[in-house]
Amino acid sequence: MITLHHLENSRSIRIIWVLEELGVKYDLKTYKRLPSGLAPPELKQVDKLGHAPILEDEVDGKPVKIAESAAIIEHLVHKYGQGKYTSPHDTFWKHYIEGSLMSFCVFKLVLSISIEKVPALLRPVLALVPRMILSQWVEPNLNSAISVVEEQLKDNQGWMVDGDEHGNPTISDFMLAFTVDVLVYGGRADSIGPGLTAYGKRLQEHESYKRAIEKAGDYRYKK
Numbered sequence: 001m002i003t004l005h006h007l008e009n010s011r012s013i014r015i016i017w018v019l020e021e022l023g024v025k026y027d028l029k030t031y032k033r034l035p036s037g038l039a040p041p042e043l044k045q046v047d048k049l050g051h052a053p054i055l056e057d058e059v060d061g062k063p064v065k066i067a068e069s070a071a072i073i074e075h076l077v078h079k080y081g082q083g084k085y086t087s088p089h090d091t092f093w094k095h096y097i098e099g100s101l102m103s104f105c106v107f108k109l110v111l112s113i114s115i116e117k118v119p120a121l122l123r124p125v126l127a128l129v130p131r132m133i134l135s136q137w138v139e140p141n142l143n144s145a146i147s148v149v150e151e152q153l154k155d156n157q158g159w160m161v162d163g164d165e166h167g168n169p170t171i172s173d174f175m176l177a178f179t180v181d182v183l184v185y186g187g188r189a190d191s192i193g194p195g196l197t198a199y200g201k202r203l204q205e206h207e208s209y210k211r212a213i214e215k216a217g218d219y220r221y222k223k
């Protein structure tokens with residue numbers, strides 16, 4: 001039996017979507033974030049990294065625990081996808097979305113929250129350095145990372161790389177899910193354009209993604 005360890009309001013919604021799209025049976029274990037926003041310690045008992053998603057399944061008849069969204073998605077698509085849900089164009093996006101785009105999203109989130117946590121009176125002084133890092137390094141990089149995706153999506157009426165030969169989403173879409181929700185519905189990205197906005201809406205209207213959102217528990221990035 002497949003078990004997915006899912007953290008609310010997190011990337012692991014990507015994996016719920018893959019499982020719903022594939023139509024395989026799975027056991028969903030949902031964890032709530034601590035007030036600090038971190039994952040609870042129980043997740044560290046599942047895997048030493050303590051980050052979601054973590055998937056338990058079998059490879060060659062032996063039980064395995066897999067971390068990292070892209071690794072989990074590849075495992076599921078190759079094992080259960082019957083040759084569907086892939087495209088030769090997935091390779092770049094699979095790495096780019098987590099490696100570049102998501103890194104700058106996380107930098108922005110962490111710096112913005114740290115600025116918001118400084119008492120208003122002290123902010124002009126104590127927030128000087130994080131504000132400078134944000135405006136001189138994080139935001140320009142995030143904006144250019146977003147523009148690469150925007151360019152890909154701007155004339156695109158369907159999936160990220162146009163889907164597989166049956167019109168299904170592919171690994172690129174499974175990776176972009178959550179990231180697109182954070183950008184479009186998270187209220188912190190100023191440079192998203194019509195491509196990402198329309199894609200974010202289409203994704204949340206897709207049947208299997210709607211089921212994923214329903215099953216994900218608390219999800220603050222709903223349209």
Ligand SMILES: N[C@@H](CCC(=O)N[C@@H](CS)C(=O)NCC(=O)O)C(=O)O
Pocket residue numbers: 007009010011012037038039050051052053067068069070098
């Ligand atoms: N690159 C990893 C990132 C895993 C990750 O950072 N997960 C976040 C959820 S979005 C997490 O578990 N955060 C909780 C924490 O940092 O304590 C992946 O794609 O799976």
